[in-house]
Amino acid sequence: MAQHIARKRFGQHFLSDGGIIDSIVREIAPQPGDAMVEIGPGLAALTQPLVERLGRLTVIELDRDLAKRLREHPQLDVIESDVLKVDFAELAAKFPAGKPLRVVGNLPYNISTPILFHLLGHAHLVADQHFMLQKEVIDRMVASPATSDYSRLSVMLQWRYEMENVLFVPPESFDPPPRVDSAVVRMVPLATPPAVDERRLGEIVQVAFSQRRKLLRHTLGKWLQEHGFSGDFDTQRRAEEVPVADYVALAQAVPQ
Numbered sequence: 001m002a003q004h005i006a007r008k009r010f011g012q013h014f015l016s017d018g019g020i021i022d023s024i025v026r027e028i029a030p031q032p033g034d035a036m037v038e039i040g041p042g043l044a045a046l047t048q049p050l051v052e053r054l055g056r057l058t059v060i061e062l063d064r065d066l067a068k069r070l071r072e073h074p075q076l077d078v079i080e081s082d083v084l085k086v087d088f089a090e091l092a093a094k095f096p097a098g099k100p101l102r103v104v105g106n107l108p109y110n111i112s113t114p115i116l117f118h119l120l121g122h123a124h125l126v127a128d129q130h131f132m133l134q135k136e137v138i139d140r141m142v143a144s145p146a147t148s149d150y151s152r153l154s155v156m157l158q159w160r161y162e163m164e165n166v167l168f169v170p171p172e173s174f175d176p177p178p179r180v181d182s183a184v185v186r187m188v189p190l191a192t193p194p195a196v197d198e199r200r201l202g203e204i205v206q207v208a209f210s211q212r213r214k215l216l217r218h219t220l221g222k223w224l225q226e227h228g229f230s231g232d233f234d235t236q237r238r239a240e241e242v243p244v245a246d247y248v249a250l251a252q253a254v255p256q
């Protein structure tokens, strides 16, 4: 088969280190019959060992040439699409009733945050997610309050998922190598997430972190006044000092 030339615009960095591939597959621990979906299978570096254990695997690939190659694999169900346009509710309905999705992928780094937010809306359909991402992004995802990495992304994901950085992956594990370090994150949706309007929470967190060095009374304080909030919330703090639970409680308390 003709050699594939990596396309930069699709964030193509193909895994080439067998040891790292084995470690990722071990972390995912695929079981026969799992309702697994891989985002961006590329040249099948992860796809092949996964499908050998699963029996069948659904893959979502945007690159037309790669999708064509993947369709030749008899155990793959190939969705040729931009993952951001895939309706995961429709996808979940294709698996036996009640089987939650397991989503995996070495994501295209240029759209990794939009992919995480796209899946956030479908977290109730998901058992777990394992993603290779830029290490710096994972540091922000799993960060604790009062650290420099604690940010909008930390709050917007931690209210819904339990997350863990499970593997460090250096640039030389890929062909072509990316310019940044990578890592693998495990994300497990919380079984009983708080009842909160995600859009409202998103708005609050965005305003709070808009000027992360300033005290919240200069940013969120004003916003809370405008939204008729008269409850108890200490705005003499910086956004990075506020625990996730406090943001959630605030989003629940602000009048709609």
Ligand SMILES: C[S@@+](CC[C@H](N)C(=O)[O-])C[C@H]1O[C@@H](n2cnc3c(N)ncnc32)[C@H](O)[C@@H]1O
Residues within 6 Å of the ligand: 010, 011, 012, 013, 014, 015, 016, 039, 040, 041, 042, 043, 044, 045, 046, 060, 061, 062, 063, 066, 081, 082, 083, 084, 105, 106, 107, 108, 109, 111
């Ligand atoms: C970092 S590469 C990973 C390839 C392969 N999984 C590996 O580990 O070697 C990202 C893959 O995602 C695909 N991709 C890029 N943008 C996409 C999108 N919006 N939707 C689906 N796949 C996409 C690329 O074509 C590429 O195959």
